[in-house]
Amino acid sequence: MVDLPSAAPQPLAGRVVLLSGAHGGLGAAAARACAAAGATLVLAGRRLPKLNRVYDAVAQAGPEPLLYPLDLEGAGPDDYAELADRLQAELGRLDGLLHCAAEFRGLTPLEHLDPAAFARAIHVNLTAPWWLVQACLPLLRQAPDAAVVVAVDDPARVGQAYWGGYGVAQHGLHALVRMLAAELAGTPVRVAGLQPGPMRTPLRARAYADDLGEDLRDPEAYAGACVTLLSAAGATHRGTVWDAAAGNAAP
Template sequence: MSLFELPVAPARPLAGRVILLSGAHGGLGAAAAQACAVAGATLVLLGRRLPRLNRLYDAVAQAGPEPLLYPLDLEGASPDDYAELADRLQAELGRLDGVLHCAAEFRGLTPLEHMDPAAFARAIHVNLTAPWWLVQACLPLLRQSADAAVVLAVDDPVRVGQAYWGGYGLAQHGLRALVGMLDAELTGTAVRVTGLQPGPMRTPLRARAYADDLDGSLRDPQDYAGTCVTLLSPDGHPWRGRIWTADGSHAA
C-alpha cells in the first residue's frame, strides 16, 4: 500500500449520539444494538431480563462505546417509571438523540371471543400504551437535540389484521397510527417519528404464531439492523412521518 492509499475509516453516522433502545435483548433489538454501537452510538439498553441484558452488554461494548443497562418491564412500569428514566438520562448523559422501540409481546393466536380479558388488556398495554408512555416521557429530552429520531418497529398490518391476532394485532394498528399522528404534531421541531416494518424474521415472537414455519422469505434480524441505523441518523429524514417497509408495498 502506498502512502496515498490510506485505509478509509468506517462510517459512524451515529457518533456522539445517545440512543435509547427498548426491547434490546430481543431478536431485532439485539441486532440493532450491535449495529448502532458500530455506528458510534452510546446506547441505553432497556429490557426486562437482566441476564440477557448483561450478555448483550458484552457484545455491544466490544463493538462501540460502552452502553448503559436499564432493566424495566413494560408490563408493570407506570408513567412515573418512565419519567424517572428520562430524569436519569438527563442527569447521567445530559442528552437523548433517539429512541428505537423494538419491544413487543405476543403469546399466541387466540380467537377474540375466547381471549382472557386480562390477557387482552395486557397485549394492548405492552404493545401500544407502554411505547407511548416511554416516548412521551422522553420527548422533552429529545426536543433538546438538534436532530432527534423516534423509530417504532411495527408489524405487517395485513398479516396481524387477520383472525386470531387479538390484542397484539389491534395494538399494532394503533402503533402505526401513532407514527403519523405524532410526527404531524411535531412538525417544525427537530424530533421526527418513523415506523420500521421489517419483513418476516426468524424470532421467538414469530415462532409463537407459526410452529412449523416454512416461509422461504424469512430473514435474520441482522438483515434489518442497518436500516435501524439509517432511520436514527440524519439519512432518515426522508422517512419522517412514514413507515419504512422491507418491500415498499405498505409505505405510508
C-alpha cells in the first residue's frame, strides 16, 4: 500500500486577514504565502492595476480574496471606520491585520526637506497605520485569537543621516508596536512587529542605487514569517519586534 502525501499544513485556515500594502514587495509575497496557508485575504492598496495582479496570484494559491482600494495618504478616520464596517458586514470577522505599506521617496538632508514631504512621510508611515489598526480593533477583539502585525524597518539603519520623515516614522512604529502590545496584553489581540532583512524592493532601490549587499534577499524570504506571526504560533512573539533576518525577537 502506497501512502499518499498529506495536504500541506494550513495554519491560517478559516482566518480572515486584512493586508495593507498588498501590491508592494513584501505585501505581494506575504499575500501569496498567507493564501497558501489558508487565509481569506482582504487586499488593500492604492494602485488598482497592481492590486489586480496580486488578486489573480492569490486566487490561484488559496481562498478567493477581496479587493479594497485604499490610499493611506488621503484616507481619514471615517474611511477606516467604513472599511471595518464593510468587513463586519461582508465577512463577519477579522482575525489578522498585516500592515506592509510604506512610502519613501529618497534620501534628503532634513535641512532641505520640503515641510509638506516630511509631514506626508510621517502621516503615511505612522499616523495612517495607527488609524487603520484603531478602526479594526473592535472587530479584532471579537476573534478568539487575533493578530496585528506591523512590518518595520531597522531603526539603527534608518535613524542615520538623510532618512527624513520615513526614518522618524519608523522609530515611531517600533514604539507603537510595544505600546499597543502592552495595552492589549490581557485581550485576545496579539501585537507584534516584523523587521525583515534587506530586500530587493523599489523602496530600497530609492536609497541604494547599486545594492550588492550579500544579505540582500527577495521579499519571499520573509513571507513565511508573516504567516507565522498571523497564526497561532505567533503567540511566542507577542509584544516583540521579530528580527526575521537574525532569527530573534527584540523585547
